[in-house]
Amino acid sequence: MDRGRYSCALDGRSVVAMRARELGRKSVVVGDRVELVGDTSGAPGALARIVRVNPRRSVLRRTADDDDPTERVIVANADQLVIVSSLAAPPPSTGFIDRCLVAAYDAGIEPLLCLTKSDLVSGPPPILDYYADLDLRHVTTRAELPPETLREKLTGLVSVLVGHSGVGKSTLVNRLVPGAGRTVGEVRSIGKGRHTSTSVVALRLPAKGWIVDTPGVRSFGLAHVSAASLLHGFADLDRGTEHCPTDCDHTTTHGECTLDAWVAAGNTDPRRLASYRRLLASRTAQE
Ligand SMILES: Nc1nc2c(ncn2[C@@H]2O[C@H](COP(=O)(O)OP(=O)(O)O)[C@@H](O)[C@H]2O)c(=O)[nH]1
Numbered sequence: 432m433d434r435g436r437y438s439c440a441l442d443g444r445s446v447v448a449m450r451a452r453e454l455g456r457k458s459v460v461v462g463d464r465v466e467l468v469g470d471t472s473g474a475p476g477a478l479a480r481i482v483r484v485n486p487r488r489s490v491l492r493r494t495a496d497d498d499d500p501t502e503r504v505i506v507a508n509a510d511q512l513v514i515v516s517s518l519a520a521p522p523p524s525t526g527f528i529d530r531c532l533v534a535a536y537d538a539g540i541e542p543l544l545c546l547t548k549s550d551l552v553s554g555p556p557p558i559l560d561y562y563a564d565l566d567l568r569h570v571t572t573r574a575e576l577p578p579e580t581l582r583e584k585l586t587g588l589v590s591v592l593v594g595h596s597g598v599g600k601s602t603l604v605n606r607l608v609p610g611a612g613r614t615v616g617e618v619r620s621i622g623k624g625r626h627t628s629t630s631v632v633a634l635r636l637p638a639k640g641w642i643v644d645t646p647g648v649r650s651f652g653l654a655h656v657s658a659a660s661l662l663h664g665f666a667d668l669d670r671g672t673e674h675c676p677t678d679c680d681h682t683t684t685h686g687e688c689t690l691d692a693w694v695a696a697g698n699t700d701p702r703r704l705a706s707y708r709r710l711l712a713s714r715t716a717q718e
């Protein structure tokens with residue numbers, strides 16, 4: 432999307448379209464399946480109109496901050512959230528990854544952890560210990576090798592790439608989509624305010640499927656996720672709440688929360704509980 436013009440894929444060609452008035456206030460986002468009328472030739476200067484947005488199979492949302500309830504839909508109809516995190520330079524941030532996991536669960540899409548820059552570290556990455564009790568799929572990549580394992584996991588699916596700046600997303604996209612021409616090693620600033628657009632783009636994979644790059648998405652505000660749903664992003668902890676009192680809010684101030692005992696018994700990494708409670712606290716601050 433660029434200045435009210437949407438680029439739509441139709442039978443292998445790219446058709447530029449604008450929203451038709453009958454759409455009203457309904458949003459059109461990357462990944463939406465739409466119905467077009469008018470000039471769909473894709474010829475230079477041709478302009479079609481989007482008259483209908485089909486029901487969405489999945490919706491990936493975020494809020495700008497935990498304390499800003501304004502909800503934004505980032506991508507519709509995605510199958511997979513690829514959480515890109517470098518093993519070094521910068522080191523992985525479990526706080527960010529945990530947020531992404533909550534967002535993926537909330538969106539109803541599968542998370543895949545992609546650990547980049549494996550050439551900069553040796554031995555098994557400690558971050559995998561942190562997620563050992565979670566059924567989290569992962570791949571590792573390094574710039575000098577073609578990302579074959581990742582490519583296989585993307586084939587035929589719509590995958591959204593998220594990650595901090597500098598972790599190697601553009602490098603990956605350029606390897607996966609020849610000719611994508613994503614700028615490497617540069618942080619693109621598209622305006623400075625938080626209300627500016629984030630230029631999310633969908634790129635077609637040569638094999639089959641789409642990859643959605645989200646260069647402007649730096650954080651996943653989770654104000655739109657309820658406290659109960661937050662726990663669904665922590666399946667390893669969710670299992671430990673079976674014997675909590677029904678009104679348990681799982682915070683430390685609730686004396687009868689059984690999560691501390693669950694963690695002490697070695698069921699999952701204690702840092703996972705700390706991370707969950709940090710997320711809970713960041714949300715309660717705004718309520
Ligand atoms: N050592 C190493 N550096 C990498 C790797 N992948 C990317 N980089 C470097 O990391 C920096 C940021 O990469 P970029 O793709 O722009 O990251 P983005 O901000 O997430 O799009 C660049 O200098 C890349 O050359 C890798 O696997 N190993």
Ligand SMILES: [Mg+2]
Pocket residue numbers: 597600601602613614615616617646
């Ligand atoms: Mg980039």
Ligand SMILES: [Zn+2]
Pocket residue numbers: 672675676679680681682687688689690
């Ligand atoms: Zn509890």
